[in-house]
Amino acid sequence: MKEILLSVFCIWTLAIQGQLAYEGQVVDAQSGNPIPFVNIGVVGRGIGTVSREDGRFLLEFRPGEVESGDLLRISSLGYTPREIPLAHLDTRLKVFVFRLEPEPISLSEVVVSSAELMEVEEEHGYPDLIGKGIGYWKDSVALGGELASLIRMRKGLYRLNSLFFHILENPSDSVQLRINFYSPNRNGGIPGENLNKSGKNMLHTVKAGTIFSVIDLKPYDLWVRDDFIVSLELLGVHGTPQVMLSLPAGEQPSGKSYRRYASQGDWETIDGAVVGFSVQATLFTDNPRRMPSPREVRKRLRSESEISGIVFSAGPALRGQKISQPMEGATVINYTRNTTVQTDKWGRYRMKVAKGDILGVSYPGKYQLIVEVTEPRNFNFQLHSSRELNMQRIDAE
Structure with a gap:
């Protein structure tokens, strides 16, 4: 490797x-x-x-x-x-x-068009780098150090919906990160303007045992028209004086990555290599040629299956047995396909999925459950408030 x-x-x-x-x-x-x-x-x-x-x-x-x-x-x-x-x-x-001094919150660009815009769900970046390499820094890095990679996009108007990345190694109890999105600087292509204009920090904690992270980008209203840069910034580490957070990485002829070792430091460019970041985005277009071909649509439909199940939590014990309580209004998100459903009063949901899709199941006051579909099957989800479930696979029993 x-x-x-x-x-x-x-x-x-x-x-x-x-x-x-x-x-x-x-x-x-x-x-x-x-x-x-x-x-x-x-x-x-x-x-x-x-x-x-x-x-x-x-x-x-x-x-x-x-x-x-x-x-x-x-x-x-x-x-x-x-x-x-x-x-x-x-x-x-x-x-x-x-x-x-506070800055006025800058709202995202409002798109006005006389033509009806079509929406196309796409995935960009480098989701398939596991087994192809390990990305890491060997040198000491202070708080505020960043690791970034360029995500190449075909020109168009995109809303960024979700960010995905795998974790190969994390010996600490937890690592606190900030996710940053930048436009490439015209002078050398290094990270330039921060695209997050919401005024809200995009914080994410990688806990021990986490092997896959999903960040919901919708609350930050991120829009791009061209290539952009995504970075992880180190904010803190707990449980060990030395943290080694390693991610999948690999060679890419046109790839570019960047790093800096501390807050306000200079960026260094690494040509021909990328980190395994991938983004799910919605393309808004009036060009029919940007829509999936009929063959692609048929292939996607053949891969989809409708699954159903119940979202529930463990209720109070009765005669030594815990009672399962269905959760009305729980949210089930297919991050890969950018679809969302809510559970009914019996805690039931229905959703179309395909092998490899990433689902998120959440409810206020409960830890979010992130799952990967290995086989499309009916599945029940139990949400917990006492401990976090980081990654589980949907498998046939």
């Missing part, structure tokens, strides 16, 4: 003599409330970190690693970034407080 140096996040804590330490908090300039997961770093130096949920941070580095003209950059989704020369910081202060 060929190994491609891309995507393991590693953290080491080092005790360094003469190390500078900037401790502080980032708050909303209008409300005074702390801002979580803010990127703080020295621009272009690979020195950076991410604030905690209470907005507090600790930035450490050696004096020889920076120069007097270097800039400290503080940025967060939904806020105007700040850049402050390091020479202007009052080193007599024990704790710095940085205030960021």
